[in-house]
Amino acid sequence: MTAPARTLIVTGTDTGVGKTVFAAALAGALGARYWKPVQSGPDDEGGSDSLRVARLAGIPAHRIHPEAYRLTQPLSPHRAAELDGVAIDPARLALPQEDGPRGDGPLVVEGAGGVLVPLTRDWLYADQFARWQAPVVVVARTGLGTINHTLLSLEALRARGVPVLGVAFVGEANADNEATICAMGQAKRLGRLPILPAITPAALAAAFAAAFRPQDFLGEDIA
Ligand SMILES: Nc1ncnc2c1ncn2[C@@H]1O[C@H](COP(=O)(O)OP(=O)(O)OP(=O)(O)O)[C@@H](O)[C@H]1O
Ligand SMILES: C[C@H](N)[C@H](N)CCCCCC(=O)O
Numbered sequence: 514m515t516a517p518a519r520t521l522i523v524t525g526t527d528t529g530v531g532k533t534v535f536a537a538a539l540a541g542a543l544g545a546r547y548w549k550p551v552q553s554g555p556d557d558e559g560g561s562d563s564l565r566v567a568r569l570a571g572i573p574a575h576r577i578h579p580e581a582y583r584l585t586q587p588l589s590p591h592r593a594a595e596l597d598g599v600a601i602d603p604a605r606l607a608l609p610q611e612d613g614p615r616g617d618g619p620l621v622v623e624g625a626g627g628v629l630v631p632l633t634r635d636w637l638y639a640d641q642f643a644r645w646q647a648p649v650v651v652v653a654r655t656g657l658g659t660i661n662h663t664l665l666s667l668e669a670l671r672a673r674g675v676p677v678l679g680v681a682f683v684g685e686a687n688a689d690n691e692a693t694i695c696a697m698g699q700a701k702r703l704g705r706l707p708i709l710p711a712i713t714p715a716a717l718a719a720a721f722a723a724a725f726r727p728q729d730f731l732g733e734d735i736a
């Protein structure tokens with residue numbers, strides 16, 4: 514039997530921490546497919562995370578799996594769904610299989626906001642991650658406040674039995690914050706994307722290549 518494709522879940526300590534930018538860099542480096550299960554409202558540029566990843570990752574648009582839910586309001590998915598008159602059904606959030614149009618290879622999946630964001634009034638993203646049982650990358654800021662947010666996120670994931678691959682930092686270097694989080698959170702430091710003056714596909718690919726090792730995302734090291 515063929516082994517299932519490597520699936521990586523990209524979550525973060527908050528909304529706006531850089532999950533989509535990081536996910537695009539990761540998907541580009543691995544030649545991966547990408548899936549945003551629930552898009553709530555337009556992104557900062559008026560589009561969607563899927564469109565931005567397709568543009569930034571340098572992967573063909575057909576490698577992007579369609580969202581299970583596209584909601585109109587830029588809110589927590591549970592509330593955006595209510596306002597659109599939609600009931601999010603976790604059973605419809607099964608990880609997409611390799612298929613004809615999308616092809617095979619690794620799959621990068623992006624959550625929305627942080628780990629305890631509700632998908633419904635009794636189902637959190639962290640519950641969904643626990644159901645998926647795929648390794649999770651926590652995208653975290655480097656600046657003041659990140660220690661608390663990141664340690665809380667790691668604790669919440671582990672409390673639910675979610676496998677944590679490690680932490681990907683975004684921001685200016687802050688060696689002590691990064692080291693403190695990884696030591697106290699017993700998490701692998703995967704690397705750090707710097708703040709890019711202009712996020713172009715080439716600049717993003719170069720920044721990822723300089724700071725991360727693709728094999729860290731394709732191995733089996735999970736804590
Ligand atoms: N490395 C970076 N350098 C410069 N700007 C960045 C970087 N990473 C993210 N940004 C900017 O920060 C903003 C938020 O990033 P992004 O959309 O990736 O966040 P997110 O965590 O995916 O948010 P959401 O929860 O809405 O999915 C965007 O305007 C993005 O362009
Ligand atoms: C709309 C935004 N860009 C994200 N897609 C959803 C963020 C939900 C955050 C909910 C919360 O933690 O209060």
Ligand SMILES: [Mg+2]
Pocket residue numbers: 532533534562623
């Ligand atoms: Mg995003």
